Amino acid sequence: MTTSSHYDALETRNPAEREAALMAALPAQVAHAQKNSPAFTASLAGVDAASIHSREALAQLPVIRKYELLAQQQAQRATNVFGGFAAIGFGKAMPRVFASPGTIYEPEGARADYWRMARAIYAAGFRPNELIHNCFSYHFTPAGSMMETGAHAIGCTVFAGGTGQTEQQVGAMAELQPAGYIGTPSFLKIIVEKAAEMGVKLPSVTKALVSGEAFPPSLRHWLAERGIAGYQCYATADLGLIAYETEAREGLVLDEGVIVEIVRPGTGDPVPEGEVGELVVTTLNPDYPLIRFGTGDLSAVLPGPCPTGRTNVRIKGWMGRADQTTKVRGMFVHPGQVAEVVKRFPEITRARLVVTGEMANDQMSLKVEAPDAEGLVQKISDAVRDITKLRADVSLVALGSLPNDGKVIEDARTYQ
Numbered sequence: 001m002t003t004s005s006h007y008d009a010l011e012t013r014n015p016a017e018r019e020a021a022l023m024a025a026l027p028a029q030v031a032h033a034q035k036n037s038p039a040f041t042a043s044l045a046g047v048d049a050a051s052i053h054s055r056e057a058l059a060q061l062p063v064i065r066k067y068e069l070l071a072q073q074q075a076q077r078a079t080n081v082f083g084g085f086a087a088i089g090f091g092k093a094m095p096r097v098f099a100s101p102g103t104i105y106e107p108e109g110a111r112a113d114y115w116r117m118a119r120a121i122y123a124a125g126f127r128p129n130e131l132i133h134n135c136f137s138y139h140f141t142p143a144g145s146m147m148e149t150g151a152h153a154i155g156c157t158v159f160a161g162g163t164g165q166t167e168q169q170v171g172a173m174a175e176l177q178p179a180g181y182i183g184t185p186s187f188l189k190i191i192v193e194k195a196a197e198m199g200v201k202l203p204s205v206t207k208a209l210v211s212g213e214a215f216p217p218s219l220r221h222w223l224a225e226r227g228i229a230g231y232q233c234y235a236t237a238d239l240g241l242i243a244y245e246t247e248a249r250e251g252l253v254l255d256e257g258v259i260v261e262i263v264r265p266g267t268g269d270p271v272p273e274g275e276v277g278e279l280v281v282t283t284l285n286p287d288y289p290l291i292r293f294g295t296g297d298l299s300a301v302l303p304g305p306c307p308t309g310r311t312n313v314r315i316k317g318w319m320g321r322a323d324q325t326t327k328v329r330g331m332f333v334h335p336g337q338v339a340e341v342v343k344r345f346p347e348i349t350r351a352r353l354v355v356t357g358e359m360a361n362d363q364m365s366l367k368v369e370a371p372d373a374e375g376l377v378q379k380i381s382d383a384v385r386d387i388t389k390l391r392a393d394v395s396l397v398a399l400g401s402l403p404n405d406g407k408v409i410e411d412a413r414t415y416q
Helices: 015-034 038-043 066-074 119-122 143-154 164-174 185-196 217-225 334-345 376-388
Strands: 094-099 102-110 131-134 157-161 180-182 207-210 229-237 242-243 253-254 258-263 278-283 295-299 326-328 331-333 351-356 363-369 393-397 409-410
Touching: 015 038, 038 278, 066 102, 094 143, 102 258, 119 229, 119 242, 131 164, 143 157, 157 278, 164 185, 164 376, 180 185, 185 207, 185 217, 185 229, 229 253, 242 278, 334 351, 334 363, 334 376, 363 376, 376 393
Parallel strands: 131 157, 131 180, 180 207, 207 229, 351 409, 363 393
Antiparallel strands: 094 102, 229 242, 242 253, 258 278, 278 295, 326 331, 351 363
């Protein structure tokens, strides 16, 4: 790979150098959040920021999940629309505010490439002095601005296509001849199909960065057959860029500005490398310093470095949702309750609660990977009832026999 294949030198750092830099920045970010973000002033009260200089120390801090962020925003609407999580206020430091479904409000800081999207756009093949047709929404949600500010950081010009108006999108592409497209993959397919229907050729559009929804191999191949190389990235309105695809197409490489952990759903406990769990992200963004923010998305770490020469950790990409809360016999059962059962028994390495039966006739069974020991099944059964207030059949299964899919609760009921 040539140096021009990488956005900057950070991507090819020695992994130990990167880890040292991240851990050196972590205590300062924790201290900054404690001082300038009222929500973290409260949740991290009593924490010695200087001691949070390792992943082990970070794992002891509480995970803030999206529903908690939303609840705090809703509770403080009249006094602090960001729920105390933002470290900046309205004015020059915050040129824009966006809204995500919920409604959750997100600040956009004034720094260049605030959402750190340039790295993903560059990896998708875009270069300075190119025109990009941006079809992410500019209305309410930050996606349009996320991509536009990243494109500007590279040195690209952006056409603010936004969503909808397919025929007009085709017309603008035909006349402006952009180098590529940014938006959801499904809308790109719609545009390409509409262009064919209209008899309009779009020869300039040879690359795309897509996000916001699944990008299956079938669609990637469909686009490739029409001369468009599509790459995907994983980002959220809260955190900005988390990971991005490269030419290797072997998972997604983590962004340089985040610390990512993968934890067992319902807990803050990191899982062994390769095991599926919830992505928990700590951002080094000083304006919106989210510490251990639970994305609610499942993924797993891939072994080894990216063949493109990028040395950061790779993840498999989006593998489903981590919140598997379900209602059993009229009562909610949470992944955290299953985790609490597991914590009571050091013998258990993994557990999976399976809910079966038809509606109004729910049955719970807890499958646990643990060695057979006298009285263990009964003790676990008692713990399940104590924690969930529901009965479950407990069965011991062989070590390594439960699927590595991040599921803690499997709803296998039949709905008729």
